[in-house]
Amino acid sequence: MGQLLLNKVQKFYGDFEVLKGVQLEVNNGEFVVFVGPSGCGKSTLLRMIAGLDGTSAGDIVIDGVRVNDLPPVKRGIAMVFQSYALYPHMSVFENIAFPLRVEKMEEGKLKAKVENAARILHLDQRLQQKPGMLSGGQRQRVAIGRAIVREPKIFLFDEPLSNLDAALRSDMRIELAKLHRQLKATMIYVTHDQVEAMTMADRIVVLNAGEIAQTGAPLELYHKPANMFVAGFIGNPKMNFLPVTCTGAADKSVTVDYKGQTLTVPVTPREGVVGKALTLGVRPEHIQLASGDISLTITPSVIERLGAQTVAYAALDGEGENFCATLSGSVGVRPEQPMLVGINAADCHLFDGAGIAFERHVALTDIDLNLLNPTALA
Template sequence: MSFLKIDQVRKRFGSVETIKGVSFEAAKGEFVVFVGPSGCGKSTLLRMISGLEETSDGHILIDGEDLTHADPAERHVAMVFQSYALFPHMTVYDNIAFGMQINKVPKAEIEARVNEAARILQIEPLLQRRPKQLSGGQRQRVAIGRAIVRKPKLFLFDEPLSNLDAELRTQMRVEIAKLHREIGATMIYVTHDQVEAMTLADRIVVLRNGEVEQVGSPTELYDNPANLFVAGFIGNPRMTFLPGVVEAVSERGVEIASPAFAARQLVPGALASRVSVGAPVTLGVRPEALRIDADAPALMAKVEITENLGGSVLVHARTSDGRPLILSTPDRSAAREGALLPLSFGQEPHLFDAEGVRLSRV
């Protein structure tokens, strides 16, 4: 049985519907990430789960109990916000203990819970400090500690790392992953950063305009995106898209012609039932799937700029018909600005139909 069940939930603000019939289920102990561009509804959906936002239609069940219209305090959830929201005049210990003190939890139990949370988050030496004496990462750990001591059934994170610099974000991603492994709680995490989604999630829910585009593991979404939107959103650097037309269909696959190609390209797979000759398609190619290949090039691309990442180089180029293209290569000397590169496909490209839906290969 699912631990969290979201069943056809909708949210309306007046005549404007921002969440449009979303359904999703999460298992106990699962780490699920809601990801999507700004305005897609991911934070609104999280607030509906927490009870901070009223649900217009549908049902939200936590641990088998329908809590759609229950007060936040009755849902047994703990939420960690983008803002740390710590009391500046209180010590770290008192910030973490405050909710339990208000609820008159016995002092010995408060001390035990705070010390356990501090151990898990490695902030034991900080318990007597005040927030102004802490770094941004340390403050976020305190905010997470305040959630841990409540012993909730469900943890909700609303872009908790957005206020941190790049190095601290990376560090805190690791800490949150360790936290999930140690306490084994069900966690729902909202972010617009697909790198956070890929590195943290057991499963990712990709949202756009208040609707679910695809649900799957990070590997599933990266290797088998359902449509052009997911393919372009998941992956950094992003996938290159090249327009084409179906020239021939056979048992071997589909032959595609494109203004970018030097010759027809065969995309293998049993696709005859999905496409017909003359149909417009889009080919999607990951940066690491392209190879510099002077012997049998599929297309030519002119280098515009390169980014040296140390272990590899990102090459930003344009095809012969002016389409932007990104190549990742370990060869630092192969690509120089202004050079014309012969490229082939080291991996089979993804193929999308005229509506942007990925054509699955049997």
């Protein structure tokens, strides 16, 4: 088993509250990713689960046992750090075996566990080599192997791929996803990389200023962000935000005005919303050339040509450099050349004055609906 409960967990450094009553439940076998900006408390929270930092208030419960006062070795967890933390004078075998030798495990059983972990991680041909002879990705696999042999209830990963180059990060993401399916273990992973979060997680926990801004499956956070913070954080490039005024509301839509253009957004209205200043959100990948339900003139200032896509960072109708459009790679966009783009209401998000999202009526396929609820695929 590997169930985790965080019950109103707080952390203070002096008078500064780093974590503000975090409440979270992680189910056995889940792959949960903590994301958020620097300083949001994600690594601190992981270290508290590991027992490397103490809690100021609240409870950490693993498989029904309160572990606040237990040392890391007694919690049934294994942690993989950003730095590999390998012993350079030891072989790969001895690095993986180290925690088992500390436990004084019988040699035959130890050898079997190390060889099994090495086989899972494709290190069986490297067991007699030293870490200095390995690539970065292989060293990280050794660090993961050292965690696997302990057979922990919960694996903790603290930005384990951040020291690798882009190609290795991509390869290791795939390896970690395969490892999770193979071990069926509970894994909690901290990263600042949205691609890692979106591609590996069963559930993402978005942290902001020591609080959980939203939890949900990757596509849930993408299609239905709870607030402007999550909407702007999930997605790359980030969502565009436009100031609008509400001019009408119906059963399942809210009508807004943007510079004399009317847009009816398919969201659930709220009482008293008519006449209020709201914020319209649209992702760069939902900007299209020429017409839409409303049209905008943008003037690209910086253009990134990525092959399949062209990303244009632009001034919007003279409002400044605050707009981004992700277009087809074949589009002939040029800097400082105005162009007409369109937005469709079905692609839009709407937020109130406090930044809270209106509930969207998103048309999703059956597969998408399953992905919004990963337990449906279990």
